[in-house]
Amino acid sequence: MAFSFPTMKRGASQPLLGIDVTASSVKLVELVPGTRTGMKLERYAIEPIERGAIVDGHVEKPEAVASAMTRAIRRTGTRARVAALALPSSEVITKRIMLPAGLLEEDYEVQVESEASQYIPFPIDEVNLDFQILGPSEQSPDDVEVLLAASRKERIEDRVAIAEMAGLKPIVVDVQPYAARLAIDHVCSFLPGAGAGMVLAVFDIGQATTSLTVVHEGKTVFEREQPFGGGVLTQDIVRCYGLSVEEAELRKRSGDLPTNYVAEVLAPFVDQAATEIARALQFFYASTPFTRIDRVFLAGGGAVTPGLAEAIAERTQVATEIMSPFQGMEIGSGVRERQLQVDAPALMVSCGLAMRRFDQ
Ligand SMILES: Nc1ncnc2c1ncn2[C@@H]1O[C@H](COP(=O)(O)OP(=O)(O)OP(=O)(O)O)[C@@H](O)[C@H]1O
Ligand SMILES: [Mg+2]
Numbered sequence: 001m002a003f004s005f006p007t008m009k010r011g012a013s014q015p016l017l018g019i020d021v022t023a024s025s026v027k028l029v030e031l032v033p034g035t036r037t038g039m040k041l042e043r044y045a046i047e048p049i050e051r052g053a054i055v056d057g058h059v060e061k062p063e064a065v066a067s068a069m070t071r072a073i074r075r076t077g078t079r080a081r082v083a084a085l086a087l088p089s090s091e092v093i094t095k096r097i098m099l100p101a102g103l104l105e106e107d108y109e110v111q112v113e114s115e116a117s118q119y120i121p122f123p124i125d126e127v128n129l130d131f132q133i134l135g136p137s138e139q140s141p142d143d144v145e146v147l148l149a150a151s152r153k154e155r156i157e158d159r160v161a162i163a164e165m166a167g168l169k170p171i172v173v174d175v176q177p178y179a180a181r182l183a184i185d186h187v188c189s190f191l192p193g194a195g196a197g198m199v200l201a202v203f204d205i206g207q208a209t210t211s212l213t214v215v216h217e218g219k220t221v222f223e224r225e226q227p228f229g230g231g232v233l234t235q236d237i238v239r240c241y242g243l244s245v246e247e248a249e250l251r252k253r254s255g256d257l258p259t260n261y262v263a264e265v266l267a268p269f270v271d272q273a274a275t276e277i278a279r280a281l282q283f284f285y286a287s288t289p290f291t292r293i294d295r296v297f298l299a300g301g302g303a304v305t306p307g308l309a310e311a312i313a314e315r316t317q318v319a320t321e322i323m324s325p326f327q328g329m330e331i332g333s334g335v336r337e338r339q340l341q342v343d344a345p346a347l348m349v350s351c352g353l354a355m356r357r358f359d360q
Pocket of ligand 1: 208
């Protein structure tokens with residue numbers, strides 16, 4: 001499901017860039033068909049965005065975002081210009097509705113539009129709408145469950161305009177959690193029995209937010225976002241050592257910090273993060289019929305924080321691993337594999353966007 005621009009044709013042979021834009025960075029991924037496996041990571045880049053350019057998901061400085069995009073494109077040397085973008089979920093209204101089963105595609109479009117007008121607080125001609133039939137309704141056999149998504153046209157146009165400034169041709173504007181699901185499903189396909197019967201919790205630990213997605217039998221059964229992320233540790237470093245945010249960010253990654261850092265700054269953060277995650281799982285148990293989680297996957301840039309996966313495993317008593325969306329893929333010769341190990345979890349959404357090349 002995505003807001004697409006059907007005027008532009010696409011096919012698996014057409015190169016496509018997955019571009020995830022968040023407040024902290026532009027993340028670019030290009031997947032190509034593999035020779036031994038279905039997909040190959042040809043190139044990627046993570047390019048920081050000037051602070052304040054995007055605030056609460058809203059673009060304040062389009063030129064600054066476009067220039068980060070341009071740098072990401074240059075750095076990878078890609079010649080592809082067709083792109084899949086994503087909106088943060090805060091810019092999209094989603095709703096599950098019931099419609100009669102067995103209608104024609106056009107009839108669903110009409111029905112979705114009339115249903116949508118009840119939920120959307122602005123005129124229907126100011127929104128882009130999309131929908132996906134999820135499957136038969138559990139309550140009534142004559143109905144199907146339909147997921148509808150709506151976003152203000154201007155929000156989509158803003159993002160498209162930025163990509164165009166960077167010389168890109170956007171053909172799809174997805175929603176971040178849906179793009180993430182493509183990457184999650186790919187990783188799940190490597191679990192025993194392709195994850196059948198398992199209850200999987202994926203935490204995307206970003207800069208300012210941590211989002212939890214619980215997947216069971218190929219369905220998202222729970223979603224929740226918490227205002228907590230790796231930025232908390234950066235701020236702790238700023239406060240403790242009197243560094244600028246940029247310097248603290250660099251040193252956090254390189255580990256080039258005074259000897260008391262691990263015990264006095266990193267360890268309390270890891271403890272706090274594990275508490276947040278355990279709490280999110282408690283909330284999941286309390287608000288769903290589920291009584292267990294079989295595996296915790298950590299994604300997002302915060303996933304690689306030293307000691308975090310171990311702390312979460314111990315606190316929750318659930319097997320926990322750091323997720324790479326590129327599992328099972330060939331890796332292009334231009335990609336530095338050691339750096340990729342550190343960066344891969346942060347590329348979950350951009351990888352999911354790049355995978356749109358392969359879903360017809
Ligand atoms: N090697 C590393 N070690 C520790 N933390 C890291 C590392 N690399 C990135 N991070 C942290 O990950 C966070 C960024 O993660 P990510 O790129 O997934 O966030 P985002 O998607 O931009 O933010 P959000 O999801 O909140 O919008 C930052 O806080 C950054 O400091
Ligand atoms: Mg993120």
